[in-house]
Amino acid sequence: MQKRRIVIVEGSAAGPKAAAKARRIDNSAEVVILQKEADLSMASCGYPYYVGGYFDDRNMLLCTPTGVTRNPLFYLNAKDIEAKVNSEVTAIDRKGHTVSFRNTVTGDAGEMAYDKLIIATGSVPRMPPVPGVGLDGITTLQSMKDADFLRKVRDEGKIKKAVVVGGGLIGIETCEALQLAGVEITVIELLPQLLMILDWELAKLASRIM
Numbered sequence: 566m567q568k569r570r571i572v573i574v575e576g577s578a579a580g581p582k583a584a585a586k587a588r589r590i591d592n593s594a595e596v597v598i599l600q601k602e603a604d605l606s607m608a609s610c611g612y613p614y615y616v617g618g619y620f621d622d623r624n625m626l627l628c629t630p631t632g633v634t635r636n637p638l639f640y641l642n643a644k645d646i647e648a649k650v651n652s653e654v655t656a657i658d659r660k661g662h663t664v665s666f667r668n669t670v671t672g673d674a675g676e677m678a679y680d681k682l683i684i685a686t687g688s689v690p691r692m693p694p695v696p697g698v699g700l701d702g703i704t705t706l707q708s709m710k711d712a713d714f715l716r717k718v719r720d721e722g723k724i725k726k727a728v729v730v731g732g733g734l735i736g737i738e739t740c741e742a743l744q745l746a747g748v749e750i751t752v753i754e755l756l757p758q759l760l761m762i763l764d765w766e767l768a769k770l771a772s773r774i775m
Contacts, residue, residue, distance in 0.1 A: 568595045569680035572664055574654050576600030577607055580685035581635070584646050587683070596646045597677065599666050601653040604709050606635040612712040613735065616719055617742025623716075626709065657682070693730060706739055715739075719746040726751075732759035740775070 656665040690705035732754035
């Protein structure tokens, strides 16, 4: 009997968790992760702390609590999951149950059949519709590439002022990280308070402290 194949699109946080869950549910299935980036299972909540210099080893964002890097070999050995990095999914044929993908380094294209497909691509940062959002020095903090860029800014020490658009958790953590690097921060938030996860009184207290 042919093994069924479960394909997961993207391998940041939700993708590898879905793959691990699929493996626990079906020990005989072929489980494959197709990840556009070179890294896997990035701890995105740690990006601001890497940027701020709480730790210097970039690899800590990719490690298990015991210090093992979550790379394709880790997933193969630990969970019998095939993780293909630098593999961008370019098309999904839902009727034919296939996904097309392209290697972002070599340009080689491929196609893979699936029995079950899990899409775990996450969110897309929303850039404000204003002139100049594509200029140099403007970035989001959604990927390892973004974290590397901001860490470079911090290490060079040339930037003295920064504007952070968005007063949610990542925005405020980024403010703290850049402030520790000696950068003067201005936060711009569309909503009537920062940290919408908090009630109004606690959010105002946090605002006063900041």
